[in-house]
Amino acid sequence: MKWKKWRLELLGVLLGLIWIAPFYLMFVNSFKTQRELFEGTLNLPSSLEFSNYIEAFQEMNFLQTLFNSVLVTGFSIVIIIFFSAMAAYALARTKSKVSTVILFIFISAMLIPFQSVMIPLVSLFGEIDLLNRGGLIFMYLGFGSSLSIFLYHGAMNNIPETLDEAARIDGANKFQIFWYIIFPMLKPITVTVGILNTIWIWNDYLLPSLVINSPGSETIPLRMFYFFGQYTTQWHLAMAGLTLAILPVIIGYFFAQRAIIKGVTDGAVK
């Protein structure tokens, strides 16, 4: 029995090392000179070449790019959370055919792949001059609301309606009931909705690549695409750029690991 457990432990650690290897190799090679990397990718660098990072940082306009990602992701999740929770509240508290049909439409919309709407979407938003960060945030509300409403709707069933009733008797209006009574009670699911949408929007490449045209407005994945294309033969710079690009995610994961794994599980299982 002991022997068996020991073998399992060893297998686990071995797999863990395999899983981390790509990140390790990226990191190690980001400190090499072009020549050193050309000679081999498996050994450690003989000296740490921080100039790779300085060059990648400047070429990617890193601070501006990071700011763009924070801006787009931040605004998008705030409006997705607020409007989806509101909609789910209305749908869950109004038992009627209309509510059932509306919920069904939102859930069905999840079946539609992005590629099936992207061409007319870009064309329509181009005509009304909304191919910019504002238009992008609005599009995220459209694409993100389905799953969010679905999750909030499920959670609403656990909040007793007597709470609404009590608040109504105390003279609260519909919005006050939602904002002061219901929304705080939805906090666990709000965390899940926030995490799922953050992971998706922060990493999304295709939609921003179609919507954002002006230089200086690019999000991290978009800027990374241009950067990589430019430095594809200079792997040492590409590796430094990639390390920079994933750094914010690794930091976030370090601090919110439990909440992230729980949020992702809930989002998939429910």
Next chain:
Amino acid sequence: MRTRDLSYWLFLTPVLFALTTVVIIPLGVGTYYSFTEWNGITTGDFVGFENYINALQDQRFIDSLWFTIKFSIASVILINVIGLSLALIVTSKIKTNNLLRTVFFMPNLIGGLILGFIWQFIFIRVFANIGQAFGIEAMQGWLSTTTTGFWGLVILMSWQMSGYIMVIYIAYLQGVSKELIEAAHIDGASAWQRFRHIVFPLVAPAFTVSMFLTLSNTFKLYDQNLALTDGGPYNSTEMLAMEIYNTAFVQNSFAYAQSKAVIFFIVVAAITLVQVYFNKKREVQM
């Protein structure tokens, strides 16, 4: 709240407006365009099913469909087998289980584009170096042939998604009662028998969830495809999503690309519905 109350509609207006303008109108308008000669600016003549007939005879489109199907089958199997194995390892009370969970899950938080670039480096440069060091010819020239490009994509997706599927299996495995397994153990059931007859049926619902997630993710894959192989060599590793993108934005055949996009929608919706139906049926039988 009642459906004729103003507040009901006020609460629903923002999301309904967004869904309508971003998804429903583009889908409706797009479907109409796919029957015309739409070039992005003018609609042109109504051409009936011409675009669809052309799409179904388009060798590049058909090739990408087959490539996508083969890729999805290989990935779904591997991801689920690896994901379940990882889940069984980290739930077996080994000391490093928390650290391992963190590590296995990590690739899911990073965008497919960035992961694709990292693996491009691994396949092209690191594989070549390993091949040189150990004298393995097969490690050279990865991503430069259709086969290595295919397996490159499968490896990338398995590495990325197994940790995701792992956390789903963990959620279900934790629902399996320890007493039940203990009782079977006392009755003399082997480790395999315990897994086959107790754990496996109890985690069956996890298969529905996992299959759905892996299939829809692999079938609609774009970012990883773009970053890792960009469809090369000679478009032989081009998947459906990328084929549609290229038809629209590289060849500028908007109406034609939209007809492929509608076919894509029908295929994706059909697969999803059939799969959910069969999985629900099987769950009940078990």
